[in-house]
Amino acid sequence: MKAYRLFPILTLLLVCSFIAVIRADDQAYDWADDANHIVASSTSGTEVHQWEVTGPWGGDVRSLVDSPADSNVLYLGTSDGQIFRSKDGARTWQRLRPGLERRGLSIDHIVIDPRNPNTVYAGAWAVARDEQGGVFRSDDGGDHWKLLEGTKGLSVRSLAIAPSDSNFLIAGSANDDPKLNGVFRSTDAGKKWERISPVGDKEIRNIESVAIDPRDTNITYIGTWHLPWKTTDAGASWKQTGYKAVGMIDDSDIFGISVNPTNGDQVYINACSGIYRSASAGEKWVKIPGIPFSARRTYKLLVHPSNPKIIFAGTSEGLWRSKDDGKKWMLLTSKTLVIRSIVVTRDNPNRVLIATDDLGIRTSDNLGDDFTDANVGFINRHVLAIMPDATERGRLLASVFHDGSGGSVFSSADGGESWQSASRGLAGRDVFSFYQMPDNPNVLYAGTNTGVYRSNDRGSNWSFIGVEQIKTVEKAPTRSKRPAHSKTSRNKPSKRASVEWSPTAVGRYELVPASKHTSSHKSKKSAQKPSAKKATSKVAKAPNKKQSTKKEKPMVATGQPQRRQTRKEKPKAQTALLPGFVQLTKEVDDITSFSDEGGRVGLLAATMDGLYRTFDESKGWERVTISGYESNGRVFSVSTHKDTPRKVFAGTKQGLFISIDGCSTWQHVDRGPSDMSVKAIAQDPRDAQLVIVGTNQYIFRSTNGGRTWVRRGGGLPSGDFTSVVISPTNPDEVLASEYSKGGVYRSTDKGYMWERIDAELPSNRVWTLTFDPFDRDRAYAGSFSSGVYVFTIQHRATNTAQQ
Numbered sequence: 001m002k003a004y005r006l007f008p009i010l011t012l013l014l015v016c017s018f019i020a021v022i023r024a025d026d027q028a029y030d031w032a033d034d035a036n037h038i039v040a041s042s043t044s045g046t047e048v049h050q051w052e053v054t055g056p057w058g059g060d061v062r063s064l065v066d067s068p069a070d071s072n073v074l075y076l077g078t079s080d081g082q083i084f085r086s087k088d089g090a091r092t093w094q095r096l097r098p099g100l101e102r103r104g105l106s107i108d109h110i111v112i113d114p115r116n117p118n119t120v121y122a123g124a125w126a127v128a129r130d131e132q133g134g135v136f137r138s139d140d141g142g143d144h145w146k147l148l149e150g151t152k153g154l155s156v157r158s159l160a161i162a163p164s165d166s167n168f169l170i171a172g173s174a175n176d177d178p179k180l181n182g183v184f185r186s187t188d189a190g191k192k193w194e195r196i197s198p199v200g201d202k203e204i205r206n207i208e209s210v211a212i213d214p215r216d217t218n219i220t221y222i223g224t225w226h227l228p229w230k231t232t233d234a235g236a237s238w239k240q241t242g243y244k245a246v247g248m249i250d251d252s253d254i255f256g257i258s259v260n261p262t263n264g265d266q267v268y269i270n271a272c273s274g275i276y277r278s279a280s281a282g283e284k285w286v287k288i289p290g291i292p293f294s295a296r297r298t299y300k301l302l303v304h305p306s307n308p309k310i311i312f313a314g315t316s317e318g319l320w321r322s323k324d325d326g327k328k329w330m331l332l333t334s335k336t337l338v339i340r341s342i343v344v345t346r347d348n349p350n351r352v353l354i355a356t357d358d359l360g361i362r363t364s365d366n367l368g369d370d371f372t373d374a375n376v377g378f379i380n381r382h383v384l385a386i387m388p389d390a391t392e393r394g395r396l397l398a399s400v401f402h403d404g405s406g407g408s409v410f411s412s413a414d415g416g417e418s419w420q421s422a423s424r425g426l427a428g429r430d431v432f433s434f435y436q437m438p439d440n441p442n443v444l445y446a447g448t449n450t451g452v453y454r455s456n457d458r459g460s461n462w463s464f465i466g467v468e469q470i471k472t473v474e475k476a477p478t479r480s481k482r483p484a485h486s487k488t489s490r491n492k493p494s495k496r497a498s499v500e501w502s503p504t505a506v507g508r509y510e511l512v513p514a515s516k517h518t519s520s521h522k523s524k525k526s527a528q529k530p531s532a533k534k535a536t537s538k539v540a541k542a543p544n545k546k547q548s549t550k551k552e553k554p555m556v557a558t559g560q561p562q563r564r565q566t567r568k569e570k571p572k573a574q575t576a577l578l579p580g581f582v583q584l585t586k587e588v589d590d591i592t593s594f595s596d597e598g599g600r601v602g603l604l605a606a607t608m609d610g611l612y613r614t615f616d617e618s619k620g621w622e623r624v625t626i627s628g629y630e631s632n633g634r635v636f637s638v639s640t641h642k643d644t645p646r647k648v649f650a651g652t653k654q655g656l657f658i659s660i661d662g663c664s665t666w667q668h669v670d671r672g673p674s675d676m677s678v679k680a681i682a683q684d685p686r687d688a689q690l691v692i693v694g695t696n697q698y699i700f701r702s703t704n705g706g707r708t709w710v711r712r713g714g715g716l717p718s719g720d721f722t723s724v725v726i727s728p729t730n731p732d733e734v735l736a737s738e739y740s741k742g743g744v745y746r747s748t749d750k751g752y753m754w755e756r757i758d759a760e761l762p763s764n765r766v767w768t769l770t771f772d773p774f775d776r777d778r779a780y781a782g783s784f785s786s787g788v789y790v791f792t793i794q795h796r797a798t799n800t801a802q803q
Contacts, residue, residue, distance in 0.1 A: 077107025104128025150193030172207025196235025223254025314339025383782030447588030651678025672709025694721030
């Protein structure tokens with residue numbers, strides 16, 4: 001064929017290909033599972049918006065189970081309604097989409113039909129106020145789910161499928177409504193459900209665990225927040241099967257029940273008071289000794305499927321193993337690790353997987369002697385603050401809320417592609433804000449839940465700033481409450497952050513022989529259980545700047561890495577505070593530098609009980625009196641501008657205050673952002689006259705340095721705006737996040753009009769935002785449960801002929 005005949009054909013093919021690309025780009029959003037972890041993309045005019053999940057991988061896991069047909073297929077559930085699946089034995093994970101299509105649910109139990117592994121059930125309870133729990137079912141291996149109608153509204157804390165009949169299901173609920181609290185049964189694979197426990201019973205309620213006898217579906221065990229019960233007639237009658245007279249400590253919170261699949265008379269119970277075993281189908285119990293008293297809160301118990309003498313216990317203080325039927329126990333992980341679930345694969349009896357708080361999934365191929373991380377693709381982390389290095393391209397710091405075991409701060413040198421711990425010296429403290437000194441970028445400050453920490457090496461090492469104390473070992477810091485959730489998790493313990501975390505701390509051994517003392521000794525303090533309404537929960541709460549931490553005595557903290565003190569060492573003398581100075585140990589939400597009237601450069605810290613300043617970090621902090629505001633009133637945000645270093649904006653729960661003389665005098669903004677909590681303050685780095693603030697109601701904008709304000713509603717809803725940022729490289733672009741219901745909004749005209757840009761993100765509740773200082777088309781977002789997002793804009797050419 002001649003060349004002049006080929007030319008029209010090639011031209012036609014090229015045009016068709018281009019049209020196909022344009023149509024593909026014009027899709028509203030596109031879920032993808034590629035190597036870059038792109039989770040969403042959307043098109044707006046000539047721009048393609050792309051969202052990428054980058055990590056840090058890991059986080060909290062609530063449930064873990066492997067498929068009975070293929071142990072390489074695993075499912076895990078999180079505390080924000082997300083389910084992940086692995087098809088390669090936990091080497092990589094994939095978020096199931098659309099999944100349950102509900103956020104704010106804690107998925108504590110996943111069960112798989114042993115006769116049809118594509119049928120999967122998930123039991124969930126509502127963490128968020130506006131959600132409802134229940135039992136969800138998937139018939140295609142997790143790709144799609146539906147809420148089973150008869151379970152709508154149940155607070156499902158436990159779920160079991162009968163070994164002898166896969167159509168038979170039992171769900172345990174702990175709902176506040178008595179009609180939705182109790183034991184529920186289905187005999188037709190979830191199509192219909194009936195209640196089998198008495199309504200309003202004072203004891204058979206708040207069902208934390210269930211188990212079905214492998215021989216007879218009429219026999220069911222349940223564990224409550226008090227003691228275990230049993231029915232042998234399908235719920236027509238119930239008998240308390242565990243109490244002091246038959247060998248079980250009274251008031252035991254029953255986390256799990258296991259019935260031997262080949263011997264129905266052998267039953268295990270793991271509880272807040274330890275591990276119990278019965279050889280008489282629950283008539284009598286024997287407490288298994290050996291695990292130290294402090295770690296007796298056993299959340300998961302697993303008898304090895306092929307060697308019953310090997311028992312694993314997942315506790316609030318690490319994973320324990322016995323190889324002699326419970327006579328002696330060995331600690332396999334760090335005591336700071338909380339274990340939620342355990343899996344031993346059927347085809348490889350030496351392979352053990354554990355689901356943890358903070359560190360996600362860890363795997364072992366030698367029966368637990370050593371563990372490695374297995375979290376690629378999985379993330380369930382709440383990011384509080386992100387700081388891109390202003391002088392080093394691609395370098396980021398991100399802080400993770402309530403992550404004492406894994407390290408609360410992570411760093412990335414490649415724009416979020418990979419992360420490593422950067423928490424040395426912080427001892428697991430929560431970091432609410434970062435600040436990089438403009439004149440010395442090596443110096444960083446971190447506002448934590450117990451004061452301000454400083455790094456002189458861009459975040460590799462941290463130390464407490466303030467007066468040096470006598471002791472060198474840090475105590476566990478006070479934890480602040482998390483935002484926007486009303487219900488709490490009874491089986492979620494408080495975190496221990498007193499031990500400096502390192503990868504080598506995981507996998508150390510502690511051999512503990514059984515002893516009568518450890519099995520019989522009972523501490524009343526340890527046995528006490530918080531009420532369901534008052535129990536502090538990492539699952540149920542997140543950082544709310546409206547809320548404050550519980551008052552405690554000032555923490556003793558030096559900010560230095562912990563070391564063993566030799567006998568020859570003498571305690572350091574305590575430096576006395578000068579009059580008017582204090583040791584700052586409160587939660588610090590924001591930090592900035594400023595200049596006073598005399599030209600001195602200092603630091604300002606916005607804290608839960610006021611605004612503080614320091615000009616000499618070794619002397620402590622001075623309280624800044626904001627005239628017209630209560631002396632210890634909370635300050636959420638503080639901001640200055642490089643061109644006006646003496647002008648200070650302070651965001652309080654009673655609106656915005658402004659000082660133009662370095663904090664000597666203050667003026668309350670009586671119009672605009674007044675009588676509401678000012679959560680975020682953004683100043684245009686090129687124009688100090690443009691100021692945009694986010695409050696717990698609206699966003700306000702000023703074009704004259706704060707003298708007058710206009711409420712912006714163009715494309716914005718009312719809500720809780722926790723972050724507002726102005727691009728340092730694009731003078732017109734602004735981003736804002738609404739946290740209460742979720743949403744990220746963008747303005748390209750300096751905050752006048754807005755559009756929503758979060759295209760169905762896995763977690764659309766974003767706490768913090770920041771722009772990349774080197775790339776005008778890149779920004780970073782800290783989400784409630786999906787870690788750090790990278791948001792990028794790709795510009796499409798408008799001239800088709802040029803394409």
